[in-house]
Amino acid sequence: MMIRMPKGIWPWLILSLWFSSGLKSNESPLSPWSTDPLLRELTAEIVFYLSFDGGNMKPEMALGLSDYRLTGQPKFVPGLKELALTAGGGKSGYAVYSSKLNFPIATQGTMIMWVCPVAWTHYNGPNTIFAMTTNFSFYLERQGPGHNEKGELTRQEAVLFLVNTPTTGNNCINFGTNNWPSGKWRMLAAVWKWPEMALSVDAGTFSVRSVKKPPLAQEFGDLLVGALGGEETLIDEVYVFKKALTKEELQKIYQAFSREFNQKGDN
Amino acid sequence: MTNKLKVLFSLGSFVIFVKAGTSQVVLPEIGIPFMKKLPILDGKIEESEWAEAARMVGFVSQHNQEITSREAIFWVGADEESLFIAIKSEVAPDGQLLTRAVPDGDRDIVSVCYDESVELVIHPHLGKTTGDQRYFHLICNARQAMYDRSFDPANPHNPVNTAWRLKNWVFTSNVIDGFWHVEIRIPFSEIGASREDLDRTWGLRVCRNWQRPWDQSRWENASVAYEDIPTMPRVSFNASFPVVQIIRLHDQGKPHIELTVLARETLAVKVFISDAWSHNPPTEKTWEKTIPAGTRETFVLQSPHGGPEAPHRTLVKVTSPEGKQVYYLREFRWRPGKPEDRWTLMKEEKKAIVLQYKIYPYYHKMKVRVDITSLSSKDQVTGAVVTLTRKGEKQPLLTKQLVFKGTEAELITDTPVLSEGIYEVAVRLEGGKDVPTEPVVELYERKVFPWEQNRLGLSQRVIPPFTPIEVKGNFLSTVLRTHQLNAVGLWDQVVSLEKPLLASPMFWRVTSQGQSLPISQGRFTVLDQKPWQVITAGSFSAKQFNAQVRTEWDYDGLAKVTLVLNPAGQMTIDGLSLEIPLRDALAQYLHACGDGLRHNYAGKTPAGEGLVWNSNQANKINIVGPFYPYIWLGGGERGLAWFADNDYDWSLDEKKPTLELVRQGEVLTLRVNFITTPTPLNRERRIVFGLQASPVKPMPEIPVNWRRWLMGYFETPKVQPFTILGSNPYYGCRGYDFYPVDRDLSIYEAFSQARDTGVFDKKFVEKWLEKYKQFVQPGTELWTFFLNHINAGMHTAASTLRSRGWLLTPYTNPRGIGFHLEEWPTFQDEWIQFPYFPRQKEGSVSYEICPVRSFQDAALWYYREMMRCFDGIYWDNLYLAANYDTVAGGAWVDEKGRIHPSLGLWAMRELVKRTAVLFHECGRPVFLNVVHMTNANLIPILSFANVSLDWEWQYGKRDFQDRFTPEMTVAETIGRQCGNIPLILAGGFYNQKDPDYSWVMRTRLGVCLVHELKVWDYGPAFHYQFLKKLYEFGYGEKDCQVFNYWDEHFPLSVKGIKAKGIVFLRGKKALAIVTDYGEGGQATVSLDYQALGLTSNLRPKDFETGEELTVTGSGQPSFFLKKHDFKAILFE
Incomplete structure (x- = not known):
C-alpha cells in the first residue's frame, strides 16, 4: 500500500532539509533531488516538469513557454506526492505545450514519468497515450491488448516508446504489461540520444535500438501530455531532461523516489 | 602568534562561536541609514540609485566557504517603510539564467529550488520574546515562481506556516550584459515589522542560488541551516549611520580592497582592512577619520598576492572610533582569479x-x-x-x-x-x-581472443548430401540440378529434378532513349574449377557499353553473380534488366521476402496475363527505395530463387519496382531491374546478386529417412528422436551468449554425462547456481528463472539418452547478444547492425546483430565446445534484417546521404554453412541444425541446415486451416526447396484442459499430415498414436511411396469438399489422408488405382477406427467430413 504525505507537508520537508545542509544525511529523509550529489547535478538538466500537484496542467518547471492548450477537463486524483493526472477512461483531458526548449526530442533527452494502472482489463482495451507530439512522431503510451471473439490474442499489451519520422523511419521499443496489477506505480523512462533510443521500466534493463538516421527538429510537433481515451491510468511526476540519462542515473532516481513514494522496485 | 590567530585576535568582540560546525565564524553586520532617494525598481540596477545602500561584493560558496568565483554584488537598504535589496550577479557564459519553475497562483513551487534564484531569510523580530516574533523565508526565481513560509517561535508546537505568502512586494529582474539584475522592495507591513522594530537589530540572510554547477551562496561564511537564527547576518537601522560600500576586492587580479563611506551627517569612523594571502602575514591598515556630512570617502588597501589562485583572507570593519557601533563588518576568504570551470x-x-x-x-x-x-x-x-x-x-x-x-x-x-x-x-x-x-x-x-581468425568450418570440401560440382562444356551440375550456361554470363537452362525450369534462356535487356539495344554476347569461360567451387565468366555489350559477368558457384548450386558495368564515355542508359523466362507451369508458387518476417508473401503466383506482380506491392520495413531483396518462384519440389543483399551501384527511379512478374501464355518472366532511371555510364558499377535453383539438396536420409524424424520419442523402431533446448539459459548462459556463465564449459561435461547415464546431477546444478549470485539475488524472480531453466536443461539432457539415439540441439541467437559478454566491447562495432551504438556493458539486444565473419569465428569456436554434449545448433529467426553498418555490414550511402542497409544474407548463409562443415570436420555427419525461419524460407541461407522451423505466428485457438493457407504452406513451410525437415511451432495453445484443445490439435494434425510437417510439441497423445500407426504402415520406409498434392499426376481427387490430401503406397495397400480446408461436407474420394498399380477391389477403411467406409456405386469411399477435420482412408 502506498503511503502519501498529508497535503502541504512534503514541500516543507524538502525545504527545511534543503536549508539544513549541515545535518547528517541520516537524520532525516532528505529530498533526493537536493541531497544526492548526482541527482542534484541532474536538476540542471530538467527542462520540463509536471507534478499536477496544483490540480491543474500547469508545468511546475518549463525551460520554454509554460502556456498550454487544454482539451477536455483533466481529472486529478491523489497520486504519488499530492495529485496525479488521470489519463484515459474518457473523463479526463490533456494539455499541449510548446516543445521548444521544453522537449528536446530532436537532440537528446529523457522523459521520465510514473504510471499506475487503474482499470486495465488485460484483455481488450484501447491505447492510452501518456505523452506524444502533436504530429504523431513521438509516443510514450500503453498499447491496450486485443483479443478476437474466439479469445485469441490479436494485439499485445505493452508500454511503447515510439519515434516515427520520415528521417528515422518507424522505431518502437515496447515492454509487456500483461502482469501489471492495478494500483502499482511504475517508472517509465524514454531516453534518446540519436541515433540511439531506449526504454526502461523501473530503471531496469534498457531496451535499446538505433534509428537509421537522427531525426530533424522540424519532424516533431508540440508536446501533448495526458489522454481522453484509453484504459484508465494515472500519470504523475513527469520530467523531461535535456540529457540522455544513463542507466546508473535512472537507477539512482528510481531507487531514491521509489523509497520516497514508498514503492518497491520491481525489476 | 600565528598569522591566523593574529587576524582572529584583531576581530576582537566580533567573533561569535557558532554551535553548528567547528569553525569560528565572524557574522556580517551592517548599520544602514534610511534612504532618502529610493531606487527605481525596474530590474536594472544603477549604482547611483543604490548609493545609499550598503554594498557587498561576492557571495560565499557553501562548498568551500570562499567568495564564489562567480561574480556578484548586492545591496541592502531601507527607508522607514520598506526593506530594499538589490543583487547583480553573473550569469553563465551562454547568457541564460536557468529559470524553469513556473508560478501557479499562491501555490508554493518546490522546483524553484532547482533554478537560479534569490533566497532571503528576514527576521525583523530578532531577540523579541513577546508579541510578533515571526521570521520569514522565501525563494524566488526570475519568473517569480516562489516558495515561502513564515516561522513563529512563539508557537513552538506548530511554528511553520507554509500557507504564508509574501504579497504586495516588488520583485523585478532582467539579464543585462551577462548579469542578472534583481531589485526587491519588501514593505515592513508584509512582514509584521513595526516602526519600533527598526530600533532593534534584524537578522537577514541574502543568498544567491546558482546552477550549472549548483551552489547556495550567501552573505555569511557559515554553512549551517538557513533558519539558524544565531548565524544570521545582522542589520541595524539608524538615520545617522553612514553608508558603507565595498567597491572592489582587486584590480585586474591584484588585491585592491576598496570601500567608500558616505556620511549622512558628519561622522567619525574607524576603518580597518586586513588582507592576507595564503599563510603570509596579513597586510593591515586602519584609518580613523571624520567624514563631513554628505561626503563619501574612499579607503583602499593594496596588499601582496600570490597569483590568481592564491587564497586571501580579508576582514573589513567600519565602526565608530571606539568600536562599539558597527557600521560594516565582513570577514571572508576569496581568490582573485576566475577558474575556467566555474561554470x-x-x-x-x-x-x-x-x-x-x-x-x-x-x-x-x-x-x-x-x-x-x-x-x-x-x-x-x-x-x-x-x-x-x-x-x-x-x-x-x-x-x-x-x-x-x-x-x-x-x-x-x-x-x-x-x-x-x-x-x-x-x-x-x-x-x-x-x-x-x-x-x-x-x-x-x-582484447584479443583465442577464437579470432580461426578456420573452423572453412575447410575446402564438399559435405554430403551435396556432391562435387561438375563442369562439362557449358553444363555445370550440382546435386539434383544441371545448369546450362551461356556467353553473357547467364543460364540458358536449368534442369531441376529432371525438369527444365526455364522457358527460354535468361537474358539482359539494356534500354537507351526508350529503345532496347541489341546485345552482343562475349564468351563463356571457366576461370577456376574445384569440387567445392567453380568460377565462370561471360560478358556482353550494347553500343559503347560493355559488362563483365563473373559467377562464383558454390556446391549447393548458389551462383553469386558480380555484374561489372564498365565506363562507357558519354553514354547514358535508361534501363538494365535481367529477364528470367520461367515455365509458368513450374512456377505456381511465389515467395517474396523483404526485411522482417510475418509479412512476407508466400502463396500462389498471381494469375493473369501481362504484369501480374511487382515488388512495390511487397512488404518491407527499413529497405530504402524500391529495392527488394528476395524472390522465389516454383512448385512443391523445385523452383528458382533470385536474391541480393543490397542495391549497391544500382540506379533506381524511386517509384519503379525492381522486381516484376510478367506472364505471357505459358511463360512467366521474372524481370530484375537494376537500372530504372537515366544513368550516365561515367564510372564502373559493380552489382552483386545471386541465383539458386531448388531443391538445393535431397531431403535427409541419415541416420533414417527424414519422414521418421520425430520431436518426442516413443518406442517405434527406426524413428529418429530429437529435441531442442529452447533458450540459452537452459545450458547455463546468462543471456544470448556464446558460452555459459564465466565461460565455464564444465556444464557441457555435466550435460554429456547426463545424456550418457540418464542421471540428473543435482549437486552439479547446486554448485553451478553459485555462479549466478554475482549478478542475481537468490530468491528473486530472476533467480527462479535461472534455477528453473538450469534444472529443466539438466533434466532434458538426462532424458535425451544417446543410447536411444536422441539428437539434442541448443538454442542460439545469431542476431542477439548480451552486453556483459567479454567480447562485446571489442567487437560490438562489427556485430551491431546500427551505424553507431552506445558502449554499454549491461543489457542486451535480441535481434540487432549480424553474424559477420568475426561473429562467426566466435560462434563456431564455441559451437565446437557445445558439440561435447549437443548434436547441432538452433539459430533463431534468420530473416533478412537491415544492417546499417557501412564497413562490416555492407551498407552504403547514396548521394542523398541515405544509408541503404544490407540485409545480412551472405553472413547468415556463411554461419549456417560453416557450422554444417564444422560438424563434418569433427566427424559428426549426423546433426540437427535447425534454422528458425518463420515466414522467411530464404533458400541460400537455409541450404546447409537440415531442419527448417516455421509458424511462430498466428497463435491462439483457431483451427490451423484458418491460420495458414495450403498455398502458403507449400511455398514456405514444407522444407523441400532446401532439403530440410519441416518443423513448426506448436501453435501457442497449450491448455490441455481447455475443451477446445483436442479439436484444435486435431486440425493441426490434419494440416501436418497432408504437408508432412513435424511439430515442436509433446502432445496431445492422439497425435503420436496416429503417427505410430502411420509408421507401422511403413511411412518413411524405402518401400513406402508418398504422393503429395502439389505433385503432377497426384493420384487422389476429392469431390464435395475443399480439401488437400496425401497418399502413401506400400506394396498392395494405400493410405490416403484428406484434410478439409473449406466448410466440410460430404466427401467422395477417388484414388487412381491404375496409376498406383493397385487393384480396384480394395476396401476402404477408416484408418483410425478400422471401420469400413461407405462406398459409392463406383466404389469410391464417401463420408461426411466435419469442417477442418481429416479422414485417413486405408485401401487394402
Missing part, C-alpha cells in the same frame, strides 16, 4: 560535441562521426582533428582531419593493427575563439 557550461559545451565511433578489429578500420548541432559556437567551427592513441602514450597511432558538412562530419579510415589494450579516440574542434579546444575523448578496449 559547468564548458563541460556542457563539450557534451554538445557528440563523438561516435566504431572500431573494426577484423577490418583494421575506424569510423568516426562528430555532430556539433547542439554546440552554441558551431558557426565558428572550421574543422576537427580526430586521433587514435594507445592510452598512456602521447604519440597518436593515427591523426586525421575531419571536414564538416553542416554540423556533422564523418570519416572512415584505416587503422594499424591494434594490439590488446585501451585506446583513446579523441576529437578536437578547430575554429573561432569560442570553440571548445578541449578534446572529447572516448575509450575503446581491444
